[in-house]
Amino acid sequence: MNPVVKAIPDVLRGLGGWAIHGLWWLGHVSHFLLEILIHSGTSFRRFNLITREIYFVGIYSLIIIIVSGLFVGFVLGLQGYNTLQKYASEQALGVLVALSLVRELGPVITALLFAGRAGTALTAEIGLMKATEQLSAMEIMAVDPIARVVAPRFWAGVISMPILAAIFSIVGVFGGYIVGVVLIGVDEGAFWAQMQAGVDVFDDVLNGEIKSLVFGVTVTLIALFEGYDCYPTAEGVARATTRTVVISSLTILALDFVLTSFMLGGW
Amino acid sequence: MGSKTLDLWAGIFVFAGIVALFMLAMKVGNLSSFSWSTNNYVLYANFENIGGLKVRAPVKSAGVVVGRIADIRFDNKDYVARVTLSLENRFQFPKDTFASILTSGLLGEQYVGLDAGGDSEFLQPGETIKKTQSAVVLEKLIGQFLFNKAEGDKK
Numbered sequence: 001m002n003p004v005v006k007a008i009p010d011v012l013r014g015l016g017g018w019a020i021h022g023l024w025w026l027g028h029v030s031h032f033l034l035e036i037l038i039h040s041g042t043s044f045r046r047f048n049l050i051t052r053e054i055y056f057v058g059i060y061s062l063i064i065i066i067v068s069g070l071f072v073g074f075v076l077g078l079q080g081y082n083t084l085q086k087y088a089s090e091q092a093l094g095v096l097v098a099l100s101l102v103r104e105l106g107p108v109i110t111a112l113l114f115a116g117r118a119g120t121a122l123t124a125e126i127g128l129m130k131a132t133e134q135l136s137a138m139e140i141m142a143v144d145p146i147a148r149v150v151a152p153r154f155w156a157g158v159i160s161m162p163i164l165a166a167i168f169s170i171v172g173v174f175g176g177y178i179v180g181v182v183l184i185g186v187d188e189g190a191f192w193a194q195m196q197a198g199v200d201v202f203d204d205v206l207n208g209e210i211k212s213l214v215f216g217v218t219v220t221l222i223a224l225f226e227g228y229d230c231y232p233t234a235e236g237v238a239r240a241t242t243r244t245v246v247i248s249s250l251t252i253l254a255l256d257f258v259l260t261s262f263m264l265g266g267w
Numbered sequence: 268m269g270s271k272t273l274d275l276w277a278g279i280f281v282f283a284g285i286v287a288l289f290m291l292a293m294k295v296g297n298l299s300s301f302s303w304s305t306n307n308y309v310l311y312a313n314f315e316n317i318g319g320l321k322v323r324a325p326v327k328s329a330g331v332v333v334g335r336i337a338d339i340r341f342d343n344k345d346y347v348a349r350v351t352l353s354l355e356n357r358f359q360f361p362k363d364t365f366a367s368i369l370t371s372g373l374l375g376e377q378y379v380g381l382d383a384g385g386d387s388e389f390l391q392p393g394e395t396i397k398k399t400q401s402a403v404v405l406e407k408l409i410g411q412f413l414f415n416k417a418e419g420d421k422k
Binding site: 048051052054055058059062098102159160162163164166167169170173192195196197199200201204205209 | 270273274276277278280281283284285287288290291292294295296323376
């Protein structure tokens with residue numbers, strides 16, 4: 001028989017298995033989210049659990065967010081000025097920097113960095129807890145690990161993401177100001193005035209924050225799920241951490257497209 | 268680290284986020300110049316052509332923002348654009364005020380400019396501005412120019 005024809009059933013089986021696995025994964029994640037939401041009441045009553053996780057998730061990500069925001073702002077200022085001055089409209093630099101940061105780069109880059117910085121830490125932490133049977137020990141003591149370990153981390157991530165995105169955007173705007181106004185010498189008044197005229201609080205700032213909130217839920221959920229679901233071995237934890245970064249990055253970028261097309265009102 | 272210190276740091280973090288959001292709204296966005304709809308009143312103006320005028324574009328008088336465009340509709344009876352202007356209460360305009368669609372800069376956004384007239388009576392909320400001037404459409408202007416030029420060459 002032709003080897004190509006011979007290979008077809010295998011390919012089909014592979015595709016089918018891949019699709020079924022994807023659906024299974026999606027269902028599992030949804031179930032996990034439901035479980036977290038059901039058990040959130042307990043963690044809100046013990047809010048110090050959430051503050052503790054906000055500290056580890058948020059404050060530890062702060063440095064990388066501020067530094068990246070500053071450099072992204074610098075680059076936007078340079079690139080924007082280079083292109084805008086060809087059209088003799090370098091006063092529009094403020095709008096360009098602010099809109100690109102507030103609408104797109106703020107939420108997206110923050111979410112990508114957040115997945116790399118905090119998401120992996122969450123996956124590894126919970127994965128190790130599972131590998132060292134701490135989660136099983138909790139269950140034996142009649143402590144629900146989802147209520148005690150997972151839910152506080154979830155809410156800490158959801159709360160931290162919009163805050164980090166806002167800080168990223170404002171630091172980025174400041175970076176653009178440093179390069180554009182202080183170093184290159186764009187008129188300061190025009191820089192801020194055009195920015196304020198061009199950026200709408202509800203259409204731009206609020207939509208950016210909604211985006212970052214959605215990304216926060218997505219990244220934290222994926223990170224926690226991968227940790228909770230991993231094979232309880234050293235290799236399993238390593239794989240789960242990798243999957244967290246890959247899956248959450250792809251999901252962020254795809255979701256970003258969907259959200260943007262809704263917000264711009266194309267459909 | 269004690270639980271108290273952790274709480275303090277988390278508090279500082281959330282506070283920094285609120286400050287950043289506040290700055291985004293006031294310094295980057297236009298919340299500071301945003302007028303809440305409670306102390307506004309509405310005027311209407313019909314234009315033959317609004318060009319690229321958009322909802323939420325500013326309404327200016329003598330270059331100062333006095334309100335915003337609330338709504339733009341097409342009037343199917345008279346075939347004109349019916350623009351709803353939302354102006355701040357503290358700004359009153361005479362009855363013979365002139366509304367025109369202007370452009371800020373050569374390529375800037377379009378806005379409605381109000382030139383106050385000399386009438387002693389003021390426009391009441393809900394009234395329609397009688398005197399309007401449409402947006403300048405560049406294509407028409409160029410067409411007219413070329414047409415005039417051709418006419419001139421003939422003579």
